[in-house]
Amino acid sequence: MKVFLSNQGNLRNFKGFVESLVLSSPDTLEITTHDKWVTVHPANLVLVAALAIQAGKEKTEIIGKVPDTGRYLDRMGLYELTKTPSPFMYCKKEESGRFVPIKIIKTADDQSRFIIDMIPLLHLSEKNATVVKYIVGELVRNVLEHAFAKNGAVVAAQYYKKTNRVSIGICDTGIGIWKSLQTHWHPGTDIDAIKLAITPGITGTTRREGGTAENAGAGLFFIKSIAKTTRNYFVIYSGNGEYTLLKHKKRIKGMPRLYADPNRDPHSEVATAPNFPGTLVAVDISLDETSEFNDLLSSIGDVYDRAIRERRRVRYRMPKFI
Amino acid sequence: MKKNIFMRKFVGGFAENKDIAKKMRVEKVMPTLLKHDEVVFDFDGVSGATQSFIHALVSDPIRKFGSTALDNLFYKNANDDIQEIISIVYRYMQESLDSETYEE
Numbered sequence: 001m002k003v004f005l006s007n008q009g010n011l012r013n014f015k016g017f018v019e020s021l022v023l024s025s026p027d028t029l030e031i032t033t034h035d036k037w038v039t040v041h042p043a044n045l046v047l048v049a050a051l052a053i054q055a056g057k058e059k060t061e062i063i064g065k066v067p068d069t070g071r072y073l074d075r076m077g078l079y080e081l082t083k084t085p086s087p088f089m090y091c092k093k094e095e096s097g098r099f100v101p102i103k104i105i106k107t108a109d110d111q112s113r114f115i116i117d118m119i120p121l122l123h124l125s126e127k128n129a130t131v132v133k134y135i136v137g138e139l140v141r142n143v144l145e146h147a148f149a150k151n152g153a154v155v156a157a158q159y160y161k162k163t164n165r166v167s168i169g170i171c172d173t174g175i176g177i178w179k180s181l182q183t184h185w186h187p188g189t190d191i192d193a194i195k196l197a198i199t200p201g202i203t204g205t206t207r208r209e210g211g212t213a214e215n216a217g218a219g220l221f222f223i224k225s226i227a228k229t230t231r232n233y234f235v236i237y238s239g240n241g242e243y244t245l246l247k248h249k250k251r252i253k254g255m256p257r258l259y260a261d262p263n264r265d266p267h268s269e270v271a272t273a274p275n276f277p278g279t280l281v282a283v284d285i286s287l288d289e290t291s292e293f294n295d296l297l298s299s300i301g302d303v304y305d306r307a308i309r310e311r312r313r314v315r316y317r318m319p320k321f322i
Numbered sequence: 323m324k325k326n327i328f329m330r331k332f333v334g335g336f337a338e339n340k341d342i343a344k345k346m347r348v349e350k351v352m353p354t355l356l357k358h359d360e361v362v363f364d365f366d367g368v369s370g371a372t373q374s375f376i377h378a379l380v381s382d383p384i385r386k387f388g389s390t391a392l393d394n395l396f397y398k399n400a401n402d403d404i405q406e407i408i409s410i411v412y413r414y415m416q417e418s419l420d421s422e423t424y425e426e
Binding site for chain 2: 108109111112115116126129130133134137138141145201208209210211213214215216218219222292293294297298300301304305308309312
């Protein structure tokens with residue numbers, strides 16, 4: 001496998017990053033970077049980390065010239081997953097207030113501890129902490145419950161002070177979304193499966209409305225909707241499919257309209273991406289744009305209800321007019 | 323009879339661990355509703371909850387006990403966010419209760 005970390009590592013350019021991946025020969029991983037400047041989003045980082053864990057430390061290396069900005073890769077813990085020693089000598093700054101380095105979560109207890117530990121690292125207010133805990137709680141739980149990933153969930157986050165934004169990436173090398181929806185929904189392709197997974201009320205565990213005792217099929221739809229409402233990007237990559245929710249334009253006033261059907265959201269999609277054996281979900285959250293969380297939840301809940309009602313209505317029998 | 327459940331004792335400051343929700347449901351909520359008794363979830367000291375957690379806690383009681391669950395489950399000291407999430411789960415569970423099943 002080969003991964004190139006460019007100088008444009010953000011969710012807007014994630015599609016390009018995905019298309020540049022070489023995922024053949026999963027037993028080895030070569031990581032290269034832009035020679036003058038490297039920028040990575042937690043999404044890029046957790047994907048590389050998940051692949052590195054899968055290939056194994058001894059078969060993963062960072063090759064070629066890594067610029068000074070590559071120090072960030074060291075701070076986030078990527079070098080520890082490779083056989084390449086870090087070339088960077090520096091005084092490690094206090095982590096608090098900036099980032100959550102790569103963490104591996106394998107159990108529900110790990111998840112609870114991680115959620116408690118990450119908030120002080122990001123230095124968030126209680127209001128903003130609730131949103132971030134919510135997102136991480138839902139996304140990590142999805143991995144633990146549905147991905148069957150023996151290596152667990154790989155998580156990283158970064159707070160950007162200048163834009164007052166938190167970026168989160170969560171990745172696993174489990175069964176992928178297509179397989180997890182196969183039993184009840186039979187999606188044709190990976191991109192079909194991704195779109196089903198972000199449709200409200202669709203869960204891999206049943207076709208019954210309201211879900212099972214443990215799953216309702218709401219988690220990813222809620223996260224996508226939080227990203228849309230806060231006018232940010234949201235990305236899912238699994239198998240050959242990649243879906244990016246595009247940023248809602250700032251010049252359009254008012255709360256962005258939420259849709260149950262992901263095809264109605266402004267997005268880009270790829271159906272023939274390099275085949276990634278697992279799932280990556282990443283999201284940016286602008287803390288300036290986060291209105292009262294309960295108002296946001298209320299709007300999302302309304303769309304969820306409407307989606308269930310509309311699905312029921314489709315199955316109503318029609319009068320037979322002759 | 324009323325069964326009070328102090329959520330903070332089980333979930334800490336943020337309710338996201340569905341394993342705990344399931345354990346509470348199976349060991350405390352369902353047996354109490356079976357006796358037609360009331361359950362009071364006290365969220366004092368809990369700042370938030372995920373929809374998945376609340377779903378794992380109350381969706382099955384609502385599905386299996388219907389109006390007995392709706393009448394006998396109470397939520398105390400839940401902040402606005404938690405109240406909103408509980409309301410969402412109540413709405414969609416009731417929407418789905420009378421719908422035909424998709425099961426094949």
